[in-house]
Amino acid sequence: xxxxxxxxxxxxxxxxxxxxxxxxxxxxxxxxxxxxxxxxxxxxxxxxxxxxxxxxxxxxxxxxxxxxxxxxxxxxxxxxxxxxxxxxxxxxxxxxxxxxxxxxxxxxxxxxxxxxxxxxxxxxxxxxxxxxxxxxxxxxxxxxxxxxxxxxxxxxxx
Amino acid sequence: xxxxxxxxxxxxxxxxxxxxxxxxxxxxxxxxxxxxxxxxxxxxxxxxxxxxxxxxxxxxxxxxxxxxxxxxxxxxxxxxxxxxxxxxxxxxxxxxxxxxxxxxxxxxxxxxxxxxxxxxxxxxxxxxxxxxxxxxxxxxxxxxxxxxxxxxxxxxxxxxxxxxxxxxxxxxxxxxxxxxxxxxxxxxxxxxxxxxxxxxxxxxxxxxxxxxxxxxxxxxxxxxxxxxxxxxxxxxxxxxxxxxxxxxxxxxxxxxxxxxxxxxxxxxxxxxxxxxxxxxxxxxxxxxxxxxxxxxxxxxxxxxxxxxxxxxxxxxxxxxxxxxxxxxxxxxxxxxxxxxxxxxxxxxxxxxxxxxxxxxxxxxxxxxxxxxxxxxxxxxxxxxxxxxx
Numbered sequence: 001x002x003x004x005x006x007x008x009x010x011x012x013x014x015x016x017x018x019x020x021x022x023x024x025x026x027x028x029x030x031x032x033x034x035x036x037x038x039x040x041x042x043x044x045x046x047x048x049x050x051x052x053x054x055x056x057x058x059x060x061x062x063x064x065x066x067x068x069x070x071x072x073x074x075x076x077x078x079x080x081x082x083x084x085x086x087x088x089x090x091x092x093x094x095x096x097x098x099x100x101x102x103x104x105x106x107x108x109x110x111x112x113x114x115x116x117x118x119x120x121x122x123x124x125x126x127x128x129x130x131x132x133x134x135x136x137x138x139x140x141x142x143x144x145x146x147x148x149x150x151x152x153x154x155x156x157x158x
Numbered sequence: 159x160x161x162x163x164x165x166x167x168x169x170x171x172x173x174x175x176x177x178x179x180x181x182x183x184x185x186x187x188x189x190x191x192x193x194x195x196x197x198x199x200x201x202x203x204x205x206x207x208x209x210x211x212x213x214x215x216x217x218x219x220x221x222x223x224x225x226x227x228x229x230x231x232x233x234x235x236x237x238x239x240x241x242x243x244x245x246x247x248x249x250x251x252x253x254x255x256x257x258x259x260x261x262x263x264x265x266x267x268x269x270x271x272x273x274x275x276x277x278x279x280x281x282x283x284x285x286x287x288x289x290x291x292x293x294x295x296x297x298x299x300x301x302x303x304x305x306x307x308x309x310x311x312x313x314x315x316x317x318x319x320x321x322x323x324x325x326x327x328x329x330x331x332x333x334x335x336x337x338x339x340x341x342x343x344x345x346x347x348x349x350x351x352x353x354x355x356x357x358x359x360x361x362x363x364x365x366x367x368x369x370x371x372x373x374x375x376x377x378x379x380x381x382x383x384x385x386x387x388x389x390x391x392x393x394x395x396x397x398x399x400x401x402x403x404x405x406x407x408x409x410x411x412x413x414x415x416x417x418x419x420x421x422x423x424x425x426x427x428x429x430x431x432x433x434x435x436x437x438x439x440x441x442x443x444x445x446x447x448x449x450x451x452x453x454x455x456x457x458x459x460x461x462x463x464x465x466x467x468x469x470x471x472x473x474x475x476x477x478x479x480x481x482x483x484x485x486x487x488x489x490x491x492x493x494x495x496x497x498x499x500x501x502x503x504x505x506x507x508x509x510x511x512x513x514x515x516x517x518x519x520x521x522x523x524x525x526x527x528x529x530x531x532x533x534x535x536x537x538x539x540x541x542x543x544x545x546x547x
Contacts, residue, residue, distance in 0.1 A: 080311075082307065084300075085357055
């Protein structure tokens with residue numbers, strides 16, 4: 001007598017490492033972050049918008065951007081913020097992972113929107129409009145991860 | 159002038175979080191067989207087959223190759239497309255284009271995702287500029303949490319309104335035997351008391367990860383009338399992939415910019431002389447990963463004026479028995495097998511036009527319907543369906 005089929009699942013745990021190229025434009029962002037703790041974007045010759053991440057062609061005007069770099073301010077205002085409550089799977093290491101730092105959309109002082117983490121973990125103290133400033137990894141050898149060379153944005157009093 | 163194209167076969171699997179009983183080809187085969195049965199066709203009648211799937215979600219390279227035998231594709235022309243969340247929309251566009259161009263008379267569009275195989279959030283996070291947003295993103299959940307914040311701010315909608323959308327969706331899902339989450343919710347409090355995933359987005363504000371497949375058979379006018387007694391005409395479509403990725407910000411946080419939905423729907427409405435959507439279209443099946451996004455889409459698709467999306471749900475206009483029903487099937491918030499999801503939108507809209515949606519058939523007569531697909535970073539595919547041409 002034939003048995004009922006067994007439904008079997010096969011786990012595959014091997015990591016799949018990747019090794020991406022930054023390319024010329026994003027490479028500039030990585031280099032400025034590592035060498036000078038600066039946040040840079042490139043400026044469209046036509047609309048003057050500063051793009052971060054930088055781009056060879058302006059997405060709006062569809063013209064060659066050239067090589068006109070602008071340093072972005074490292075201070076800004078929190079435009080909106082969210083924080084993780086339910087732990088997610090860390091997509092890069094496959095582990096349950098709860099980032100304690102709130103994720104914020106920050107309006108940098110030049111008018112560019114920028115997404116990064118906030119140092120302030122106390123949910124009572126989070127509010128839209130709070131003033132923040134980038135905090136960089138101090139150790140040169142730990143930098144080299146592009147915008148992740150900024151640890152988070154710290155609340156500042158002005 | 160393109161040839162007329164009609165939907166003559168509709169098939170889908172039931173949708174659920176775990177399908178241990180089938181592998182990916184077997185799951186897709188279920189929907190292919192269902193569509194063939196609906197059209198009363200044999201696989202030999204299908205001239206070309208188009209597949210839509212996000213292969214990085216399941217980790218299966220060339221899934222269409224792997225299932226060629228099971229779905230009867232061997233020896234037939236066709237290919238697989240992957241355009242992120244809009245994949246299922248793109249695969250319908252492919253099949254449509256092949257028939258509209260006259261290259262084929264009968265084409266099959268197949269969308270599928272078996273999300274129990276892998277980690278969707280991992281794949282979505284890797285979709286960002288690769289070494290840019292690593293670790294910063296929380297996949298789609300974080301993005302739609304920010305969208306919810308932006309919508310609250312620009313429209314004045316309250317959490318109660320989002321909860322009403324979820325309640326409406328669940329009512330539809332409970333009447334739809336294929337839907338994934340059929341919760342039997344009784345009050346908005348149940349939604350508003352569910353735990354937060356990413357503040358302010360709650361567990362019940364967001365779609366599940368589903369396994370499932372959906373298949374459409376499209377045919378030229380001369381074949382369509384012979385194949386099915388109730389062909390549903392796919393009269394127009396638009397695809398807009400336009401939004402740039404900037405500084406890790408998905409869309410425009412101020413909510414003031416032109417979105418892909420604006421561009422897509424305005425082109426379709428103009429070409430089809432639609433000036434008052436809710437008067438000239440009878441129903442919509444839209445791609446709403448969250449209840450907040452549904453209200454936002456009401457506005458972006460011009461079902462109402464800016465800042466008024468929440469009023470449609472408050473007045474019950476988009477309910478199954480309402481004046482302009484939206485997502486009678488339960489929508490994406492109840493069922494999201496990603497590559498299949500937009501195919502399901504078109505399929506459910508077509509079932510409504512045919513009057514074959516069963517328990518979740520809209521109260522009003524549906525002669526004209528809209529279906530949409532949405533994908534990151536905020537891309538849109540959109541379709542217009544009609545009972546007669």
